[in-house]
Amino acid sequence: MSRIYFDNAATTALDPDVLEVMMPFLTEKFGNPSSIYSYGRETKMAIENARKSVAKTLNASPGEIFFTSGGTESTNTAITAAIRDLGCKHIITSTIEHHATLHTVEHMAHFKHASLSYVKLTEKGHIDLVHLEELLAANKERTLVTLMHANNEIGNLLKIKAVGELCKKYDAIFHSDTVQTVGHYPFDLKDIHVHFINGAGHKFHGPKGVGILYVNENISIKPYINGGSQERNMRAGTENLYGIVGFAKALEIATNRYAEDSEKIQGLKLYMAEKLKQAFPGVQFNGDTFGSSLYTVLNVSFPMTEKSDMLLFNLDMAGICVSGGSACTSGANSVSHVITGLYGADAASMVPLRFSFCRHNTKEEIDEVVEKLKELV
Numbered sequence: 001m002s003r004i005y006f007d008n009a010a011t012t013a014l015d016p017d018v019l020e021v022m023m024p025f026l027t028e029k030f031g032n033p034s035s036i037y038s039y040g041r042e043t044k045m046a047i048e049n050a051r052k053s054v055a056k057t058l059n060a061s062p063g064e065i066f067f068t069s070g071g072t073e074s075t076n077t078a079i080t081a082a083i084r085d086l087g088c089k090h091i092i093t094s095t096i097e098h099h100a101t102l103h104t105v106e107h108m109a110h111f112k113h114a115s116l117s118y119v120k121l122t123e124k125g126h127i128d129l130v131h132l133e134e135l136l137a138a139n140k141e142r143t144l145v146t147l148m149h150a151n152n153e154i155g156n157l158l159k160i161k162a163v164g165e166l167c168k169k170y171d172a173i174f175h176s177d178t179v180q181t182v183g184h185y186p187f188d189l190k191d192i193h194v195h196f197i198n199g200a201g202h203k204f205h206g207p208k209g210v211g212i213l214y215v216n217e218n219i220s221i222k223p224y225i226n227g228g229s230q231e232r233n234m235r236a237g238t239e240n241l242y243g244i245v246g247f248a249k250a251l252e253i254a255t256n257r258y259a260e261d262s263e264k265i266q267g268l269k270l271y272m273a274e275k276l277k278q279a280f281p282g283v284q285f286n287g288d289t290f291g292s293s294l295y296t297v298l299n300v301s302f303p304m305t306e307k308s309d310m311l312l313f314n315l316d317m318a319g320i321c322v323s324g325g326s327a328c329t330s331g332a333n334s335v336s337h338v339i340t341g342l343y344g345a346d347a348a349s350m351v352p353l354r355f356s357f358c359r360h361n362t363k364e365e366i367d368e369v370v371e372k373l374k375e376l377v
Contacts, residue, residue, distance in 0.1 A: 003319045004365045009152055009297055009356035015205035021249045025242040033239050043241050050248035057255050060189040060214055066231050067244045070211035071179035072100040074198030077213055078175040079104045081221035082144040083113050086173050089141035092117045095341040098177055101146050124288040125156050125342050136170040148177035153325045153338040154287030155297030164193035183254040195219055206250030210243030261359045266295035268357045275370045296357055301350040302377055308351045314376050320369055323354045
């Protein structure tokens with residue numbers, strides 16, 4: 001049975017060209033980058049070249065890019081540093097952030113490191129910028145605003161520049177979880193007022209277990225992980241050498257292919273939405289699907305019935321990979337916190353599915369999935 005993979009927001013297949021540049025560092029170029037002999041020097045050089053490449057792509061300085069284990073570590077580092085090192089006593093976030101953000105800010109609030117406010121959402125699940133400004137204006141203590149650039153479940157895009165300008169106006173620290181947008185959209189970090197962003201290689205056909213944290217050069221923070229002088233004393237531990245090389249190559253490829261890939265993938269998303277509308281008149285699209293939204297993500301709710309209750313399981317049995325929300329909650333029976341944040345108690349009567357696409361997907365696959373859904377729903 002051939003598999004159809006529509007869960008690219010969870011992870012993507014490694015690009016063969018990325019694997020090719022990683023292979024030498026998995027085999028003969030194995031030196032520890034902290035060693036002073038030639039084996040170490042050549043791997044240290046590879047890391048610094050990767051850093052320069054990533055910085056150039058994001059229009060940042062190489063000194064602002066730090067390699068981490070992925071988006072979760074980067075988010076934890078940024079939030080912790082904002083409270084511990086930058087004097088933030090108040091946090092503003094939303095109820096539909098990734099758990100890497102939500103659980104971290106809840107931890108900070110629980111231990112009384114900072115007070116916590118949640119910004120309201122609009123009807124379509126966007127951040128209410130008027131309420132955000134009200135929260136910033138009402139609080140006299142320094143504030144951390146942590147809001148994701150694109151929601152990983154419903155795809156809604158944040159007006160990141162507008163939020164940055166509000167943070168600038170009220171002298172707030174701004175962290176944006178950009179895991180779903182780095183590698184999917186062009187970035188110009190000199191043009192956005194943001195202190196921290198993060199990325200994860202496996203979201204754009206790079207390797208798992210490697211990410212970045214951008215730290216704006218105008219702020220100074222302490223390490224989150226201690227015990228060594230790697231990453232310019234900012235992150236202890238031997239570097240994920242082949243991961244870092246792979247991250248930089250994957251980001252370079254994704255950036256070069258942006259125009260072509262984004263057009264194709266957006267076409268797939270709209271094609272599937274149309275097919276679902278025709279097949280299921282009562283289908284509901286979650287978030288701002290046809291407005292300010294990721295071109296990669298389509299979140300759909302089917303009415304709760306005896307059949308639809310086992311939809312994810314039955315699709316999996318048919319060789320179709322989709323999710324009910326974040327990969328962190330895939331397979332869980334509880335309704336996603338994002339869908340609950342959007343619809344409240346009504347979420348319990350919905351069966352949300354997230355279809356997320358990449359350049360390898362086809363319209364033929366969509367046709368096949370819609371036919372299978374007709375059988376199952």
